[in-house]
Amino acid sequence: MTAIAPPAPLSSARSRGVVVDFATQQPLGTVSFVIILLMTIAGIFSEWVAPYDPLYIDFAGILQPPTWEHWGGTDAYGRDIFSRIIYGARTALVISLTSSFIGSTLGAILGIASAYFGGWIDDWIQRFMDILLAFPIIVLALVVVAALKTVVLFGIDINLIIAIAIPIVPRVCRVVRAAALSVRTMPYIDAARAAGYSDSRIIFRHMAPNVVAPYLIMFTAFMAQAILLEASLSFLGLGVTEPTPAWGLMLSGNAADFYREAPWMILFPGLAISLAVFAFNLFGDSLRDYLDPRFKV
Amino acid sequence: MLRYTLHRLLMMIPTLLGVAVLVFFMLRVIPGDIVEVKLRGDGGTVSQEMIDYERKRLGLDKPLIYQFGDYMYGLATFNLGISMWTERPVTEEISLRLELSLQVAIMATLFAVLLAIPLGTTAALMRGTWVDYVVRIVTIGGLSIPSFWFGMLIMMGLLYYWNWLPPITFTSIYVDPVANLTQLIWPAMAVGYRYCAVVARMIRSSLLEVLNEDYIRTARAKGVFEKVIISRHALRNALLPAITVIGIEFAFLIGGLVVTEQVFNLNGIGKLFVQSVARSDFTLIQGMVMMLAAFYVFVNLVVDLLYAVFDPRIRYG
Numbered sequence: 178m179t180a181i182a183p184p185a186p187l188s189s190a191r192s193r194g195v196v197v198d199f200a201t202q203q204p205l206g207t208v209s210f211v212i213i214l215l216m217t218i219a220g221i222f223s224e225w226v227a228p229y230d231p232l233y234i235d236f237a238g239i240l241q242p243p244t245w246e247h248w249g250g251t252d253a254y255g256r257d258i259f260s261r262i263i264y265g266a267r268t269a270l271v272i273s274l275t276s277s278f279i280g281s282t283l284g285a286i287l288g289i290a291s292a293y294f295g296g297w298i299d300d301w302i303q304r305f306m307d308i309l310l311a312f313p314i315i316v317l318a319l320v321v322v323a324a325l326k327t328v329v330l331f332g333i334d335i336n337l338i339i340a341i342a343i344p345i346v347p348r349v350c351r352v353v354r355a356a357a358l359s360v361r362t363m364p365y366i367d368a369a370r371a372a373g374y375s376d377s378r379i380i381f382r383h384m385a386p387n388v389v390a391p392y393l394i395m396f397t398a399f400m401a402q403a404i405l406l407e408a409s410l411s412f413l414g415l416g417v418t419e420p421t422p423a424w425g426l427m428l429s430g431n432a433a434d435f436y437r438e439a440p441w442m443i444l445f446p447g448l449a450i451s452l453a454v455f456a457f458n459l460f461g462d463s464l465r466d467y468l469d470p471r472f473k474v
Numbered sequence: 475m476l477r478y479t480l481h482r483l484l485m486m487i488p489t490l491l492g493v494a495v496l497v498f499f500m501l502r503v504i505p506g507d508i509v510e511v512k513l514r515g516d517g518g519t520v521s522q523e524m525i526d527y528e529r530k531r532l533g534l535d536k537p538l539i540y541q542f543g544d545y546m547y548g549l550a551t552f553n554l555g556i557s558m559w560t561e562r563p564v565t566e567e568i569s570l571r572l573e574l575s576l577q578v579a580i581m582a583t584l585f586a587v588l589l590a591i592p593l594g595t596t597a598a599l600m601r602g603t604w605v606d607y608v609v610r611i612v613t614i615g616g617l618s619i620p621s622f623w624f625g626m627l628i629m630m631g632l633l634y635y636w637n638w639l640p641p642i643t644f645t646s647i648y649v650d651p652v653a654n655l656t657q658l659i660w661p662a663m664a665v666g667y668r669y670c671a672v673v674a675r676m677i678r679s680s681l682l683e684v685l686n687e688d689y690i691r692t693a694r695a696k697g698v699f700e701k702v703i704i705s706r707h708a709l710r711n712a713l714l715p716a717i718t719v720i721g722i723e724f725a726f727l728i729g730g731l732v733v734t735e736q737v738f739n740l741n742g743i744g745k746l747f748v749q750s751v752a753r754s755d756f757t758l759i760q761g762m763v764m765m766l767a768a769f770y771v772f773v774n775l776v777v778d779l780l781y782a783v784f785d786p787r788i789r790y791g
Contacts (some may be wrong), residue, residue, distance in 0.1 A: 308489055444629060
């Protein structure tokens with residue numbers, strides 16, 4: 178994802194409507210959007226979609242293979258795996274949505290400010306981003322986990338969200354800065370400055386709307402990364418904690434002892450992670466092709 | 475070229491210094507440290523004197539600025555200190571596990587690059603056909619399937635079809651290559667899939683870009699064989715951006731190893747890092763982060779130098 182041309186070519190869609198235009202141009206993107214929609218419905222209406230209570234322990238029915246009663250089988254505590262996956266969608270969505278939003282927005286603001294002010298502000302912000310970029314995503318997240326202790330608010334670990342958001346910031350900052358640099362040379366920015374508008378007004382009213390396309394693309398792409406990262410951290414036992422249903426958590430701990438006895442315990446949660454990340458990746462990809470005229474032929 | 479290399483080497487210092495400062499202060503923003511985890515680990519009660527004594531012994535009672543001074547002095551003399559948990563030198567803990575992780579990383583790179591070049595090239599040459607779509611789905615799959623789950627699937631497959639699991643104890647490749655490879659080839663595949671996907675996508679898009687260049691049209695107009703155009707003119711130039719991705723992904727492979735080593739029960743760098751985070755072993759975390767960041771910055775430098783070697787246009791004066 179290198180420099181992305183700023184203006185979104187939505188004009189061609191005006192005649193047919195954006196949705197139809199997107200659906201005809203990007204069939205794969207539409208499929209992925211449907212998957213995202215289903216996942217969102219499952220996450221919001223978990224209570225109605227899930228057939229069982231995800232926390233209900235039933236020692237009489239442990240390690241049952243998939244049946245009509247238990248579509249995904251049951252785990253070592255007799256909990257219904259399908260229901261846990263439905264509730265896991267909620268956990269994954271809430272955490273990845275908030276962390277990707279915080280990370281992308283902070284990155285975008287820093288990127289625009291960096292491009293707009295230039296000079297030593299640009300230098301300092303970029304040096305700092307360089308430092309953050311020297312960490313692999315999961316390593317930076319783990320350092321944040323080690324630094325901050327768990328703070329639970331509304332059943333969600335706030336610091337887990339911060340740990341996932343921070344590695345996103347420098348990556349979005351880079352891309353948005355590149356886009357903002359080309360917006361900055363536009364005559365309307367000069368006009369706004371000549372009119373005597375304040376810096377913050379120019380940044381938020383004149384520059385920000387013109388880097389929306391790269392922002393949206395990065396936001397969707399990092400939704401996928403955030404889901405993957407949450408699953409990895411939970412798998413390592415350093416993310417979401419029991420008994421909250423989370424996909425990564427379902428694969429951790431003693432799940433590996435049941436490779437032979439209960440492969441469904443491994444198969445379904447992993448499938449859920451892969452499908453969710455796949456959908457967001459594909460959707461982000463299609464969104465880029467759709468919004469970025471550089472790749473259009 | 476030499477001046478450029480020296481300049482880049484000097485540029486590494488502020489970044490690494492920044493990493494060192496950032497990690498040190500990040501780990502100490504919130505009070506609470508290893509001592510409580512270590513002593514209260516089993517849920518027993520420990521007297522305050524015990525805690526204070528242990529804290530004093532580990533140097534955690536000194537003012538922050540002194541601790542920072544010690545740490546900086548240590549870094550300047552390449553001394554990463556002593557692990558707060560195992561009480562052994564950080565460098566020793568790391569070097570014990572380096573061989574295994576490095577070998578998995580190199581094997582994963584070979585696996586990824588050898589597969590990615592044909593995949594990316596075919597996808598670009600057959601753009602818009604079903605082949606392109608299949609490659610696209612396979613590569614996005616590589617970006618989506620978590621490496622730890624892929625690793626678990628590999629283990630399950632081995633168990634199901636051959637009733638066999640890879641050995642758990644590590645044997646050096648110099649001692650017994652067969653035992654070594656049968657253990658490490660699976661984790662290499664598990665982390666390599668994502669790597670391969672990233673590289674293949676890069677090759678595809680950069681090859682598409684190169685194929686639109688004027689010199690390709692010129693070559694075609696001259697009547698050069700298509701095969702020659704692809705291999706001599708297009709692919710050569712398209713592989714340049716791929717080198718960047720290969721390098722950076724190699725430096726970042728530790729990200730995959732962190733989770734994959736857990737699945738395959740490998741005692742490598744990734745597992746050590748997770749352990750040190752779980753135990754709040756500050757010195758070990760700092761040491762490992764410094765090592766990983768230095769490695770990343772170094773690989774970046776090598777990539778840039780390779781660039782300058784392959785593409786004379788970017789040779790700086």
